[in-house]
Amino acid sequence: MLFNSRHSYGSVARAxxxxxALAVIIVLSLAQIKDFFPRQSEARVELWLWHINFGIIIFLLVLPRIVWRLGNKLPAITPPPSALDMLLAHIIHWTLYALMVITPVFGLWSLQAGDATVHLFSLPLPQLFGVDDALSHDIKEIHETLGNVVLWLMLAHIAAALWHHYRIKDDTLTRMGGQQKPD
Structure with missing residues (x-):
């Protein structure tokens, strides 16, 4: 089932x-793991390059994901949550979507402003931003802050899914992870 049904997400939305989720976990993990290695070490540089690649992958995944999300009706939650719960869920989801667009852009901007040539798996990306070392540092700080916000919102998202599944006992979690149910 490619498309969402009334009761569960389809295979495209799930994918x-x-x-x-996997790309975000990888990119956040790589950002933390690289700090265990000395600056300019081969391992740290390699982890940093993988961080950049997965950041770009997140950006490339989220754009069609948003288009798909807008073109498919959301499956209903059974039993229905309160209007406030739905509002909070929508705010967190759309904030995460926005951050998955904005955070990689700020990462690319900070690198290119620092005069780095950025590659996606050895393919050089076009230079979109001008070189400005002072701006590069400021943009890098914003990028890191946005990454921390992504981490906390992702943890809130996971906690809410588990809360709904184990405490409220609705089908919020199984709509995305359980058996697909046709209309």
């Missing part, structure tokens, strides 16, 4: 969700 976008889980691939995005």
């Amino acid at each position: 976008f969700h889980w691939l995005s």
